[in-house]
Amino acid sequence: AQTVTQSQPEMSVQEAETVTLSCTYDTSESNYYLFWYKQPPSRQMILVIRQEAYKQQNATENRFSVNFQKAAKSFSLKISDSQLGDTAMYFCAFMRGSNYKLTFGKGTLLTVNP
């Protein structure tokens, strides 16, 4: 079974600064996908970024980028130029390449302070 671990229950950052959220996972699969989802107080889970395991290049989406270390099974999220609207729970998630189920970590509550 796959497991996803987020070791930081809470983090805070000043507006305009950079913050990195950690995620490690455990799997014996070779084909899989990794995701970061954001859940603001509205409760809606919003996809921030995704990474295909077969791709060596780290994914980027505007201010969001990942550091994907396949051998170490690490998948951290870097948020640059943090904005107040980035305040939310962030979940790291795993999906096997042949499947459709997401396995989520416990989440990291990020607070961006003005």
Next chain:
Amino acid sequence: GAGVSQSPSNKVTEKGKDVELRCDPISGHTALYWYRQSLGQGLEFLIYFQGNSAPDKSGLPSDRFSAERTGGSVSTLTIQRTQQEDSAVYLCASSLVGRPAPGNTIYFGEGSWLTVV
């Protein structure tokens, strides 16, 4: 619709009562998922529908839980004889297809917050 729509947004029910939660997926999405988000267990997969195929019910926690998807669109999650441990946010999601593929994003609704008292 523009997004995944869920109702009710919040529901308070008495222990032992039955509840129905509704999900209206994005138009054209063949895959539909239900997840449960609770303080103790985090986010858990419940059930998955893909087109006309038999659903994957492997995540349903007990036989008090059931779900159906009518006409390949709207889905209803039913919890019978509710217990306090059923209190959670029930999230519905949909995607074009039920497997990872370029451009195949899983979109979530805002959830139904169930409180059993």
